[in-house]
Amino acid sequence: MSEPHIETPEELDRANERPVDEPAPSGSAPESRPTPEAAGDVLLEMDDVTLRFGGVVALDGVSFALRKGEIFGLIGPNGAGKTTCFNAMTGVYRPTSGAIRFQGQSIVGKKKHEITRSGIGRTFQNVRLFPEMTALENVMVGADAHFKTSVLGALFRLPRFWREEREGREKSLELLRFVGIEHRAGEVSRNLSYGEQRRLEIARALATNPTLLCLDEPAAGFNPAEKEDLLNLIRKIRDTGVTVLLIEHDMRLVMGVTDRIVVLEFGKKIAEGTPAEVRENPAVIAAYLGVPTDAA
Ligand SMILES: Nc1ncnc2c1ncn2[C@@H]1O[C@H](COP(=O)(O)OP(=O)(O)OP(=O)(O)O)[C@@H](O)[C@H]1O
Numbered sequence: 369m370s371e372p373h374i375e376t377p378e379e380l381d382r383a384n385e386r387p388v389d390e391p392a393p394s395g396s397a398p399e400s401r402p403t404p405e406a407a408g409d410v411l412l413e414m415d416d417v418t419l420r421f422g423g424v425v426a427l428d429g430v431s432f433a434l435r436k437g438e439i440f441g442l443i444g445p446n447g448a449g450k451t452t453c454f455n456a457m458t459g460v461y462r463p464t465s466g467a468i469r470f471q472g473q474s475i476v477g478k479k480k481h482e483i484t485r486s487g488i489g490r491t492f493q494n495v496r497l498f499p500e501m502t503a504l505e506n507v508m509v510g511a512d513a514h515f516k517t518s519v520l521g522a523l524f525r526l527p528r529f530w531r532e533e534r535e536g537r538e539k540s541l542e543l544l545r546f547v548g549i550e551h552r553a554g555e556v557s558r559n560l561s562y563g564e565q566r567r568l569e570i571a572r573a574l575a576t577n578p579t580l581l582c583l584d585e586p587a588a589g590f591n592p593a594e595k596e597d598l599l600n601l602i603r604k605i606r607d608t609g610v611t612v613l614l615i616e617h618d619m620r621l622v623m624g625v626t627d628r629i630v631v632l633e634f635g636k637k638i639a640e641g642t643p644a645e646v647r648e649n650p651a652v653i654a655a656y657l658g659v660p661t662d663a664a
Pocket residue numbers: 369421424425426444445446447448449450451452453493
């Protein structure tokens with residue numbers, strides 16, 4: 369479970385500058401090619417993805433596919449590889465082997481900002497905001513990903529700069545309203561409550577116009593009422609047409625909101641199915657109870 373933590377701009381910079389891990393042997397990146405599956409309703413495909421950190425196999429031949437418009441749960445005990453999955457999908461780490469396709473195109477080897485622009489937004493397990501910036505400014509940082517103004521255009525304050533600035537501000541306010549914290553727009557983010565900060569992170573991720581939104585334990589540290597509100601927000605996001613991938617430890621929340629679930633344990637996929645199917649799966653029960661499968 370994560371603790372509330374606001375990163376300083378330096379920490380944030382460091383995190384953003386972290387070099388893509390390079391465990392992959394050369395030639396392992398698959399070329400971009402649409403697959404027959406991608407022509408259907410598959411949005412993102414993990415295809416036999418392995419990711420090693422030295423001797424640790426964080427992902428071990430993991431395959432699953434997200435369909436457009438669904439809320440998809442990614443669950444598993446601590447250290448199972450859930451966050452590593454997000455990091456592989458968003459270009460933080462490069463898989464040692466295997467393919468990841470988004471809308472039919474390989475995204476292995478692409479830079480983080482390219483992946484963001486192509487339509488994958490995410491939040492982080494630990495809150496990462498600019499603590500001295502206002503809530504509105506934090507969201508505008510996300511919206512910036514789509515600005516077209518050149519550096520010179522910004523320096524000389526050309527008309528497009530002002531137009532994009534205004535549009536970014538309006539859109540960001542609308543997103544703060546959407547996640548329910550519009551009244552905090554002018555407050556510096558470190559003064560927001562923990563729950564408001566988590567909502568602000570979601571607003572910032574939505575500002576990048578994602579087709580797929582990946583939420584890493586968005587309800588960690590929430591009380592039951594806050595969890596219920598978050599559940600409604602996730603449904604509202606899906607209703608706008610965004611596909612949602614959710615990492616969450618709270619089983620009630622996961623089972624209540626997802627259409628399908630993949631379960632990881634020690635980097636391996638041990639189950640996939642509807643919430644009802646996964647709940648009954650002996651391997652899943654064993655993984656959560658920490659007992660051998662036959663005992664479960
Ligand atoms: N940058 C890294 N360097 C080395 N090992 C790592 C790194 N990131 C993750 N790991 C290891 O990979 C494994 C999977 O970690 P990951 O963070 O993906 O798990 P998780 O399922 O998100 O767990 P949690 O529920 O605790 O957040 C763990 O053994 C972890 O220690």
